[in-house]
Amino acid sequence: MERTFGIIKPDAVEAKYSGRIISRIEEEGFNIVAMKKVHIAKDKAEEFYAVHKERPFYDELTTFLSSGPIIVMVLEKADAIKGWRNLMGATNPAEAEENTLRKLYARSLGENAVHGSDAPETAKQEIAFFFPELS
Ligand code: UDP
């Protein structure tokens, strides 16, 4: 079993897609280890996405992530990191495969419904960032 970290981003929470996304997560066989709805401040979003600090979209991205409530989750399954990335689909919804969450629910490249850790090290860091009690 492997753990990964996911976010239902402000666009999808606002559009009331959270229930559908959570249902899909369960249908795909993930165990939801932890989950909470939070509204983070801009500085916390900046810390979370610090890896993108030099990118031109950093300000827009962190403003967006702090613009409304999000649902943060720890998901568990065999090969969970890759499995969750596959279920999410490509970063740009225009390039996402049919039936992926981003194809179904994302608005745009920036407002793309969900986040997922990209590797074991980042999964560990991101879980600890929102769920220190689990690490
Ligand atoms: N993003 C953006 N413009 C870009 C690339 C990314 O606004 O050109 C946003 C988008 O919300 C994405 C996030 O920045 O989900 C993090 O980018 P990353 O490349 O890590 O994509 P992800 O891992 O989320 O698929």
Ligand code: MG
């Ligand atoms: Mg990423």
